[in-house]
Amino acid sequence: MNDLDFLRLSKPQKLLHKLKTAILGIPGKLLGSLKGLVMWFVNLFKGIGHFLADLVMTYVRGDWKTKISYTVMGFGSMARGQWLRGVMFFVFQTLFNMYLFMPILKISESREPLCGLNVVTLLANLGTVETAKKGRVTVYGDNSFLILLYGVLTLFLIVAFLYTWYVNVKQNKISEQILKSGKKLKTAKDDMASMLDSQFHKTLLAIPTAGVTMFTILPIIFMILVAFTNYDNQHQPPQKLFTWVGFENFQTLLSAESxxxxxxxxxxxxxxxxxxxxxxxxxxxxxxxxxxxxxxxxxxxxxxxxxxxxxxxxxxxxxxxxxxxxxxxxxxxxxxxxxxxxxxxxxSTPSFSHTFKQVLLWTLIWAFFATFLNYFLGMLVAIMINKKGIKFKKMWRTILVMTIAIPQFISLLYVSKMFAADGLINGMLMNWGWITEPLPFWTNANWARVTIIGINVWIGIPYLMLIATGILMNIPADLYESARIDGANAFQTYMKITLPYMLFVTGPYLLTSFTGNINNFNVIFLLSGGKPLGMDLAGNAGNTDLLITWLYKMTVTDSNYKLAAVMGILVFVVCAVINLVVYNFIPSVKNEEDFQ
Amino acid sequence: MAKKNNIPEVDIIVDEKAGVIREVEPDKKLRSKKGHERRVNGAIYAILILMSIIWLCPFVFLVLQSFRGESGGQVAYVIPKQWTLDNYAFLFQGVGFSLQTLVKDLPNIILTVITNVLGIWGMVAFLRRKPKNPIEKTKGNLKAAALVFGVLLLINFMRCVDSTNCDFVRWFMNTLTIALFCAVIQTVMVLSVSYTLSRMRFKGRKLIMNVVLVLGMFPGFLTMIVLYYLLKMFGLTQAGAVPGLILISCASSGMGYYISKGFFDTIPKSLDESARIDGATRFQVFLKIIMPMAKPIVIYTILMAFMGPWGDYVFASYVAFGHKASYNVAVGLYRWVNTNDYQGYFTRFCAGGVLVAIPITVLFMALQKYYVEGVTGGAVKG
Amino acid sequence: MASVTLEGVKKIYDNKVVAVQEFNLEIKDKEFVVFVGPSGCGKSTTLRMIAGLEDISEGTLKIGDRVVNDVEPKDRDIAMVFQNYALYPHISVYENMAFSLRIRKMDNEEIHRRVCQAAEILGITQYLARKPKALSGGQRQRVAIGRAIVREPAVFLMDEPLSNLDAKLRNQMRAEIILLRKRIDTTFIYVTHDQTEAMTLGDRIVIMKDGFIQQVGTPQEVFDTPRNLFVAGFIGSPQMNFLKAKLVRTGDKYAVELLGTSVALEDAKCKKLLEKNVQTKEVIMGVRPEHTVVRFDGSDNAIESTISVNEMMGSELHLHVNTIAGDRVILRLPTIDLTDEQRAQLSYGNKLYFSFASKVVHLFDPETEESLLF
Known part of the structure; x- marks a missing residue:
């Protein structure tokens, strides 16, 4: 079927055809990705081979300065007059060796401090010495948490060291080549100057990268590892050891019900x-x-x-x-x-897997409404305010923006209290005689869910209104004029031009907004705290808990770190899957950049 | 003149008895179009007014409640029967203001004198600057100087406040400290990263962006416990929670580079190239060409970084757990409405909320323009 | 297929700015009319009034026999091509062209037929599946035209459709529009600020300035007998030369005197002047550069001048010269017969002489700027 045949199809036919080709294309795609994977591995091994060969050849062909640099980092650089680089390499190596071989890490009351290398060996079972009582004194045993933490840290350092060592070797090779060709090496002064010029990106990225590595990557890897241990309130260091349990925790959350x-x-x-x-x-x-x-x-x-x-x-x-x-x-x-x-x-002992399904379902429903309801209502408000002939545009906008300006913990906490059983809304309604019993805004599961979505509209519309205003202004006026001449009425213009244009431009935003709402902690936590609790839900989960608030409860209230870690990984998986699907099946997200 | 004959002078009569607007225009087609327009606009006004009421009511109620004299938690009426300032007075109970803390030792005295003199000079210079001053640049510099010195003055003022015995003021100061530090450090971090990723092409650039994308998909509170232990290693929890929070909120802030990168992407590359041909280093290009042009996004970043800590509850409560003196306003006030004595503290919470909301809201409204630029740009570029 | 009639059309904006006034024009069925004028002259506003995108403040507009002042644009049976193409960026070229038909709920097969036909006429069949972003400027322009063609409108409106293209492409598209017009024989109203486009495309040209029509006529008419100074200056490239001169009447005969020369006017012109009973007076005389005759030596009746700029155009030279009185004059000189000596003489500061025939002289009243020969 060529383009022209496809274009002449009616809408449902087009959809059908797309679906058909997509499904028919799956085997080919799978084969393609399989091929890709195989090639990737082949290339990887080839790459490793080249890499090792290069290391060996550099050693064999190198002069004595290079050869010594293989064991004493920075020697070559210093010997060739690049003292700044040399000293830095050397200092790094010394510090690393000190960390690796000096007993500085205290992981247990009953053990002497260990060196970095020893901690790595302890990673195998996360500590062996149990807490014991000697007479009246409790002597704590190995602290599994610290072992894992230091262990991961050490592994990070080892990787960093290996990389630096490789850079050091490569430096030697490059220096030799430069000297052979009769050019001069860069002096320390050149190096310093290049930090602000050709190497400026390194200068700018150094601190942020270090920060992210230390406070984001390291902790995430740690928590991923925790997901494979039995670290919970029954196994809490330093009183108790925890250890590896494989995929048990994943089974707890994901296993089918018996x-x-x-x-x-x-x-x-x-x-x-x-x-x-x-x-x-x-x-x-x-x-x-x-x-x-x-x-x-x-x-x-x-x-x-x-x-x-x-x-x-x-x-x-x-x-x-x-x-x-x-x-x-x-x-x-x-x-x-x-x-x-x-x-x-x-x-009644509700299982975690059942609870997980419930919470995941609500999380997705919530994210859907929080994203799309706000999106369409926000756009509607923007269109209304921007309509020709509406006065005080700025005033309306400013009033709405109040909910962005005021910190959420004030506005949401107050509103949450307003809707409480003894709150203002119920109180007033009862005073007026409209109701006799308080409305169960926070006590009935479905009421609570609807109330949360409603209040989120209150918080979210202004934000979308601002975005939509900006984009609406950018839609060229002649598109509307052209549509008018083509005979489109207001509704058709909206459906065929405004909306597609908005969706097109904000496609990526919608995606981030959706994943952002999956992780929207504040609204749920400050409004309902996840309540009401459900009889059929395990692990303290409430009916309005999102995965993220449940994760928070597991960490803070229940100390159920192993499941919290698993949940974190699952949230990641959910977000990643949504992203992958959207990127692969909705072209506008990919083509967004062309569109601008 | 011809026109006047066509259109009668009174085209719409308000039928007072029925209270409806009746159209009596012969040129039906034209008129009905306008009438339709009017009805639509009327409906829109009605919706907007209704929305405005819904949007403002909670805040009006909050303010009214903060002046309520009757005890108890929530009540079923809005306007207090008994007006009082007690709730506000409670917030400031036990606060002291001592200039002595400023001048305890010699280095302190020197620092204080210098910052105060500079601060006052900056403020005066800022206030006295003539609007006709022809050199725009001087004005900008003066403004920047005044801002820096204003902050210095603020810090000096903060040092005078003795809040040992006053929870609310203490929390407020804690939050202000965190917010100020975050505003500076986060902005530097975000701008460095976004500029680098937008402007420079180097090995690993794509990798960095992908890694950040992947890391961003992990929920933020997952790593809370590890971060807590990391901070504990440096002694930055409980009593040291304030610097601890600053460290944590700044360390990974570079990951939020999207919006400002989008802004940098819109600045033509030819500017960089021309400057580099003129002999500027990349650092100079960054400092002298791009930064001055990036004013809107710099202000946006500062605003966001400054506002963040005011609403930060989760991590702040975890790090400062049990150590009242290290709370920020969010943690402190949250605990007020969730204590056993919720009845007694509700109106105080309202008063505290009002005092926190006012400066933040004023700041936000003043810089609203930049915020709007930031969010729309961010949404369009993803 | 319809005529378009504008009677006393006037446009006043809300801020009391008058954009167009006293606009009277009858466009015949299947005629190609070009509105031309400098920017801000009201030509686009007039077009937009015809399209229905702007309200008409006064006067009547008829398409065919129907007064359409208050008719919605979609019911006027028109199609319009916009300066910035106004292609919907989110849908394919095919859907862009089908848009208006789909709005009208036309049968799918009929839509397909029309779109394919239009695409073929414009040579964009192979791009139908693409999004507008993936097209070049010229291709986008074709799509915009195609979108108008499929409507099969009674009146075809084009608002500076070529102004966003580069010079080469513009020439090419201009030729294609001429061809297009032959294939779809309907009423065209075309707005441009480029007099070349106006001259080459239009059956008739409407020259506008400051909201008023200056002259309406075929390209030849407005070129040969411009009604006033503005039209004379606007039409033709390079621009017409204007010189201060004296019109001398001797009996029934007239002559123009300037810079020591005197040119007797031929009978046709004298007759026109006599009709108006023009006496001896100061006038502005206009001569088109292509009507001047360059002389290398100062024979009789030749005007002496000094060369200031010499523009080489290939087949001809444009010589900017200053007369003794300080008037700046442009002369056109074909290069084909020039000797080397002559070429050498054509450099900055050298003396050059020129003359012109009485047939090509235009005369304007210095006060009213109206032509005396119209």
Whole structure:
């Protein structure tokens, strides 16, 4: 199908065709990326090969100054008169060696300080010495947290050292070539001058890069590693060690909910057994029964995945005043089993994986509304204010912008209180006699969700209004005139010109805004704090919690660092997937730069 | 003259009894078009007025509540029955102002004298500058000088305030300190990074941008605990939370380079090239050509960096945990409305909120132009 | 296919600025009319009034027999090509051209037919799937025209469509517009500030200045008999030379005297002057550079001058010379027959003589600036 044939199709046909080609293209694309991957690895190995060969050849062909530089960094540079570079290399090497081999890192009360190299070896199991009591004194054992932290830091330093060492070797090679060709080497003064000229980018980027490495990259790598440990409130250094557990935490959050009925029997003696039934929704029911044989039969029956159970109340025990129950187990593995129980204990234990799904769903719904509702309403407001014939444009804008100017912790906290059960809104409505009970703005899950989205509109519209105003002004007037001559009415003009233009120009913004809203901590935290809490949600999660606020709760309230770390990784994955999909399937985002 | 005959002098009559506007214009087509226009505009005004009320009400309520004399948390009416300034008085309880702290030792005295003299001189020079002064540059320099000296004066003033016994003033000072430092350091960081990535082409440029993109997708609070321990290593938590917060908020600020990079991208490259042909180093190009042109984005960056700390609750509360003297306003006031004595502190929270909001809002409104430029540019360029 | 009639059309903006007034013009069906004039003369405003993008303050506008003063642009059966093309950047060339048809809910097949046909006429078929951004200036211009063609409008409006193109492309597109006009035979109204475009394209030219029509006529008419000083100066390149002169009447005969020479006017001119009963008076005399005759020696009736600038155009020379009275005159001299000696004489500061025939003389009243020969 050529371009022209495609163009003549009607809209649904076009969509269908695009979809078809996209789906048909998947195998080819996959093959392509597979090929790409293979080539990448091939090139990588080739590159490594070249790199090593280059190192060896530099050594073999180099003069004695170069050769010594392989072990004493900066020697070559100093010997060739570039003392500034040489000294810097040398100092770096010395400091690094000191860090690596001098015992300066205190990771345990019961151990002497360790050197950097030792800490790296401890990374294998994050400490071995447990906290112990010597008489009345508690002697803390290894601090797994510090081991991991120092370990990662050391690995960073080792990578940095290797890179610097490589630069040092390369310097020698380059210097030799320059000298051979009869030119002069750069002096220290030249080096200093180049920092403000040809090497100015390095000067400008040095501090920001160091800051980001130390306070963003290092911590993120640390937390990614934590996701593979059992670091939580049960394993909190320095009292307790924590260690590697593999993908266990990911399973906790992501595993499918159990489909099996679980039955456990514990003998209480005097002819009674306790039956612990794990229901399919994760709830746990504990019953006592004297019918041991039936209990065992139920246990046997529960092996089969199709097993189910039901119950009914059968009168009250005259002695204890409690209800008696009859439980019926059915399954493919045998005949149905009926047993009578004298006690009943119901515990709801929502699973993390269930909670994660709930919270993720709400996070996506929230991000969708927070982005697009604000976007369209903001654009609408901008169009209204900018309409010809509307006066006091500046005043309207200034009033709306108030919500941006005033710090959110004031405005949102106050508004949150306004909507509380004893707050202004409910109070006034009750005074006027419109309602008798307070409206459950923060206590009912769905009310809370709607209220949050509504208040977010209050916060978000002005921002979008400003952006939309700027872009609307930039739409060339002749586009509208042309459309007018072509016969488009106001609505058509909006749908066919204003809106596509806006979407086109703000495509990338919408994307960042969407991922930004996934991580929009302030609004949720200050308004509802994630409440109301849900019976069916694990880990203190509330019905309005986003992944990010839940992560915050896990870190601050529950000290459940391992799951917080997993969640952080999952948030990253969600954002990355959305970004990848949008970049690959929506061309306007890619072509945005051409459009300007 | 012909025109006058066509259009009757009264084309719209207000029917007072019915209270509606009735059109009595024979040239129906033209008139109905205008009437339609009028109705649309009327509807828009109605919506805008309604919106303005919704937008302003919470703030008006907040101010009114801060003057409320009756005790208790929230009440079901807006206008206080009893007006009072007690809530504000409470905020400043125990605050002292001692000039002695300024002049405790010799270096202090010298520093104080110099900064004060320079500060006053700068202010006076700024105020006395003649509007007719023909040299624009002098005016700009004076303005900049006045700003620097104004900040110096402010710092001196801050040193005089003894807030040992007054929580709110202490928190306010903490936040102001953080905000001032952030405004300077973050701006330098952001501008360095954005300028470099916009103007210079070097190996690893794309890599840096991609790494920043990837890092940005990790949620910010993920690493809170690690940062806490890192700060603890340097003794910058609890009592040292203020410098700790400055360090944390500035260290990674270079990652927020997008908007100013977008701005630098719009400055023609030929300017750089011409300056380099004239013999300027890259540093000189940056300082003498680009920076003066980048005034809007510099102000935008400063504004954003300055406003950030005023709303920072999460990390501030984590780092300063349990150490009241290190709180910032957000942490302090948040705790006021979430304490057990919420009933007693609600109106005080309102008063504190008003005092924090006023300077920030005034500053924002004054620099609104730059903010709008920044956000629209940022949105368009992504 | 329709005529366009403007009667006493006037445009006053809100700030009381009068952009166009006393605009009376009848454009015949299938005529190509060009509005030309310096920027700010009201030509674009007039076009936009015809399009319906500006309200008409006074007067009536008819397209065909219908008064369209208050008719929406879309109902006027017009199409317009904008100076900046006004292509919708977010949709393909094809969709750009189909836009107005889709708005009119036209049948899909019919849209396709029209778009393809227009694309073929303009030679942009291979670009149909592209976005406007991916086209060059000339291609975009074609798309803009194509968008107008598919409408099959009764009146085709073009607002300085070539002014954003470079000189070479402009010449090429100009020729294409002439061809286009032959293929789609409809009424064209074309606005430009470039007199060459006006002369080459228009069946008739409307020359405007300060909101008033100065002259309406075929290219030949406005070139040969400009009605006033402005038109005379505006049409033709290089510009017409203006010299202070004295018109002398002797009986029924007239002669022009200047710089010691006297040129007797031929009968046709004398008759016109007689009709107006013009007496002996000071006048402004206009002579087009191409009508001057350059002489290397000062024979009789030749005017002496000094060369100040010598512009080499290839096939001809443009010589800027100063007369003794200080008037600056441009002379045109074909290069083909020049000898080396003559060439050598044509350098700065040298003396040069020129003369002109009475046939080519234009005479203007210094006060009213109106032509005395119109």
């Amino acid at each position: 489909n099996d009925l679980g039955v456990d029997i514990t003998d209480k003696g005097n002819g009674t057994v306790t039956l612990t039934i794990t229901a399919k929704d994760g709830d746990i029911i504990t019953v006592d029964t004297t019918d041991v044989a039936a209990a065992q039969a139920a246990d046997a029956l529960a092996v089969d995945s199709s097993a189910e159970f039901s119950f009914e109340t059968i009168g009250t025990n005259a002695e204890t005043g409690k209800d008696n129950y009859r439980l019926t187990f059915t399954g493919d593995a045998g005949e149905p089993v009926t047993l009578e129980a004298t006690s009943w204990l119901y515990v």
